[in-house]
Amino acid sequence: MIGDIFLELSVRSVKLNFTRSLLASIGIVIGVVAISTMGMLGTNMALQVEDQLSASANTIVITADAIRMGPPGMGSSSSSSSSSGISKTQLNKIKTAVGENGTVIPLYSTTTQFTSGNIQGRGTIYGMNPADVNEFLTIGNGTNIAGMNQALIGLTLAESMGLDVGDRIKISSASEGPPTNASSSSSRATVTIVGIVDPRGTTSDSVSSDNGIIVSKEWYTAQYGGKDQYTQVNVLVDDTDMISEIEEEINTLVNTDKKTQSIRISDASSQLDTISETLSTLTLFCLAIGGISLVVAAVSIFNVMMMSVNERVQEIGILLSIGTETGEVRRMFLYEAFILGILGAGMGGLMSIVIGYSVVDAMIGTTEYFFMPASIFYVPVGMCVGLVVCVLSGVYPAWRASNMDPIDALRSD
């Protein structure tokens, strides 16, 4: 026996019309599942992206305002070297600005075409000092570049082209443009794959190593020219708290020189902000869709509560005529709405975990972040929203019941 007689009356009323109550609660179940699942899906997406970006959170990416992609077929010519890219002078200033607080990695890059046997491919080729490779990449299979005609390739590219350590690829000397035929073999250089780079997923350091080819800077400049005109310079900062300070120092040292081209400085946090904002908007949109189902559920609960009030008019008349206060009658019907809410939110919460887990697994491909507080938090949120919607749906029926004229109510049969 429950202590509160009005709660007891509400429980018995729900039990008496259990099927009807259960059906009304299913609306709340759907609403709770929709809100929780959509929220968890959005959060899991955001967490995954944040996690991938945070792997390069210590990286400052410096590019020239107008990036030179490399002159097609220019060989070792450096005639355009003064047009763009980060110059050696600027690189030295960057190194001065960074000092002992990090590692400066200058990179050349361009998009090019290459062939391996009969298979043609297209991707980004990076030229860098082999000693810098292990600073931010992991060679999963093979060794680092040790000679002029050696290259590393990303695992994704290796798998898609069926390449392995020891295979050879021919790389076009044209940075972009139509594939060259065998007749122009003089414009192609052959490199041997000495290592496969582990995948990194989405990164913020502008190095798409998963689909890229990495060669030595000497080989790159011999092939594409542009010596000492770097496409980008990455700075791996030892202490991420110092990023802003170092960026400011680089900006002061390099961008104040009016005679040289200005550089653009960015880091993971600015990219993360943009992506997080986009994902938040997406999550909010998904939550709004889930919210619509709760509106439908609210109408269903309202309907059931009105039915309950209309069926119990005489009972309400009895209660009022023998000394029950209007507030107590109101409370009795709000309890009933609350019980329907508990029923719906409880079932919805359990189903949210099961359905949400399946949806996240199917849509994102990993449930690694599912049980993290920021994600699982949406289950109690969905349940609370469902419960509040349910109780709010009962406010008018409860008010109507408590404001009945007891004389009319008693005569109602």
Added chain:
Amino acid sequence: MSDTPLIRLVDVTKTYHLESGDFVALDCVSLDIRENDFVAIMGPSGSGKSTMMNQLGILDVPTSGNLYIDGNDVAKMSNVERTHLRRDTIGYIFQKFYLIPLLSAYENVEYPLILKNKTRDTTGRTSAMLDAVGIDREKSEHRPNQLSGGQQQRVAIARALVNDPKILLCDEPTGNLDRKTGYQIMEILCNLQREGKTVILVTHDPKVAEYAERTIRLEDGRIAEET
């Protein structure tokens, strides 16, 4: 016992505003009912008996005139105060029993005590009331629809008495019962009046009215005769 009437009606008028025009259900009725009175109110249909009962039961307030219950001017009281006065001073016994269908007989009797004390009855008063009206422990666990008409009315009387009210308002208390059971119910009411309760009953049945010490006959909303 004081000289002040327990119930006093002074020129009480109740008018209903209908689409077809105003209908005067009670027309300047003045009446005193003293403590421990046994009053029967009789009259044909539409004479104002039910309206009178609603006024005496504080379910309604007069359109004009004054109604005093236990010294309180009903028109000057708030809704909550009227509810509390009804709960503590008046026990209502209806023709159709009007027990709460979701509660057992015991819980129906206990209900007014819970309203008053805001807690379940641990004093044994509910069981005592049920014993007094002849409902045993086994029957007290039953829901109203599992009880006979006579048993339901006994439970309704126990419910009306559990808060020890001064006034018992009985609206055709034997109307839905067979003659024998009706007689038993009237005997219970007579005993209660002998024990000090003020009993007011509305009835069509002259034989039931014979139990009362005073009979008031209403016609067209006015007191036509008082014996």
